[in-house]
Amino acid sequence: MHHTRIDYLACKDSPVHRLDSRTKLIAAVVFTVFVISQGQTAVSMIVCYAVWPFALLIVGGVPLRFAFKQILIVSPFVAVLALSSLFYDRTAVDVSFGPLRFGATMGMLRCVSIIAKFIVTMAALIGLVATTRFGDLLNGMAKLGMPKILVMQLGFLYRYIFLLIDRAEHMLRARAGRKLRNLGMKRELKTASSMVGSLCLSSLDMAGRVNTAMQARGFDGEFHTLTEMRLARNDLFYSLALAAFLAALGFLGGVI
Structure with missing residues (x-):
């Protein structure tokens, strides 16, 4: 998820972009709390919750292909957890999905539930980051009472982790251009460890240069933005719409 792509999407104009951060x-x-609080086998309800974040992505002009690509990047970590649940509980259950009825196990339902919750919550997170300038998001966190040091660390992490990634990509590209044959496992590990050490040293040097540049420009620990944070009528409508959506799903879940 390169920051230039996110910044490009966050600078677009749409009803979602114009909401207060x-x-x-x-x-x-x-929304994330409501999704996570669903039962381990409430797959149908989680699918209903997916309507909200994907509708926001569409209204906000965020390509669904981009959103699914970011979800796939981090999905292996959740997939390991979800697949492991298949072996924990093999109790047979009957599952009905509309007119369809089939047999399954509790472990299978939990696996699908974990993956579904992950997709829905990640879609909500991508919708937040891709429709809000990160500076405005940090400013909103500070206004909501988040500790100043944590806001500052998040800002540094977001901006400068990509410098480290770019540096690592340059090193890998240079190594690939100079590698003429397979060196064997032992020498490959030795070379990789040397590259990691060089990357750590270069990151420390880069951090020193960044700190010097920020101090020279008068950085005082605050992230200043030109956007005026002000709650408007659209924010009220958005909040009421979300509350109505969650209440409707809560009622639907009670009926089902």
């Missing part, structure tokens, strides 16, 4: 941040947290 605090409103979108609180809404994303509340």
Whole structure:
């Protein structure tokens, strides 16, 4: 998820982009809590929750292909956890999905539930980051009472992790251009360890240069933005729409 692509999407104009960052941040947290609180076998309800984040992605002009690509990048970590649940509980259950009925196990339902929750919550997170300038998001966090040092660390992490990634890519490209044959496992590990050490040293040197440049420009620990944070009528409508959506799904879950 390169920051230039995210910044490009966050600078677009849409009804979602024009919402206050605090409103979108609180809404994303509340929505995530509701999704995670669903039962381990409530797959049908989780599918219903998916309507909200994907609708926001469409309204916000965020390509669904981009969103699914980012989800796939981090999916292996969750897939390992989800697949392991297949072996924990093999109790047979009958599953009905509309007119379809088939047999399954509790482990299978939990596996599908974990993956579904991951996709829905990741879609909500991508919708938040891709429709909000990161500076505005940090400013919103600070306004909501998040510790200043944590806001500062998040800002540094977001901006400068990509410098480290670019540096690592340059090293890998240079190594690939100079590698003429397979060196064997032992020498490959030795070369990789040397590259990691060189990357750590260069990152420390880069951090020193960044710190010097920031001090020379008068950085005082605050991230200043030109955007005026002000709650508007659209923020109220957005909050009410989310509350109505969650209430409707809660009622639907009680009926089902």
